[in-house]
Amino acid sequence: MSTTRFLACVCVFVLAGMPEPSFSQESGPNIGGCLDAVGTYMTERTSQLDGKSRIDRGLIALTNGGHAFVTDSAQGGLEGYQPFSNGSGVWRCLGKEGGKDKLKIMTFDFTTTPNAQTDRYIARVTVEAIADPVANVISGTSVVEFLAIDAAPDSTETVRPPVSYDFKGVRVVLKD
Numbered sequence: 001m002s003t004t005r006f007l008a009c010v011c012v013f014v015l016a017g018m019p020e021p022s023f024s025q026e027s028g029p030n031i032g033g034c035l036d037a038v039g040t041y042m043t044e045r046t047s048q049l050d051g052k053s054r055i056d057r058g059l060i061a062l063t064n065g066g067h068a069f070v071t072d073s074a075q076g077g078l079e080g081y082q083p084f085s086n087g088s089g090v091w092r093c094l095g096k097e098g099g100k101d102k103l104k105i106m107t108f109d110f111t112t113t114p115n116a117q118t119d120r121y122i123a124r125v126t127v128e129a130i131a132d133p134v135a136n137v138i139s140g141t142s143v144v145e146f147l148a149i150d151a152a153p154d155s156t157e158t159v160r161p162p163v164s165y166d167f168k169g170v171r172v173v174l175k176d
């Protein structure tokens with residue numbers, strides 16, 4: 001057996017023996033009942049900052065493999081919050097309600113800073129949303145929890161109080 005084949009076999013055996021993280025889905029993503037929610041949504045949320053209304057926009061992309069990706073216009077940072085990266089994670093179907101898809105989405109992003117002395121964090125964003133495949137809209141509530149940069153993804157130890165916000169959005173549709 002060649003060295004390359006031998007190393008490939010060793011890698012396969014090592015990876016096969018690694019335990020899955022406790023938050024992973026045991027038999028693949030549970031998205032089957034909500035496949036019509038797959039797509040990309042442009043979202044909007046309004047917040048108050050110093051008595052002024054602020055609108056932030058974002059993108060939530062849900063794949064048919066159970067993956068979720070988030071981009072947010074506030075990634076450059078806000079008063080009291082560091083800049084942060086794009087978010088990636090997973091989603092699953094919680095069932096149907098009146099023809100609409102009930103979803104749970106969990107993504108992670110990371111705070112960034114050019115200052116080496118500033119602590120960095122993991123932001124775990126858990127979303128409960130309703131997607132309406134007929135109207136092509138989504139709405140829900142996001143809860144952001146900040147974890148230490150070396151925390152496990154399912155850690156219950158947060159470094160600051162959670163923040164929540166409501167959002168709404170529309171499916172991005174590519175016209176012919």
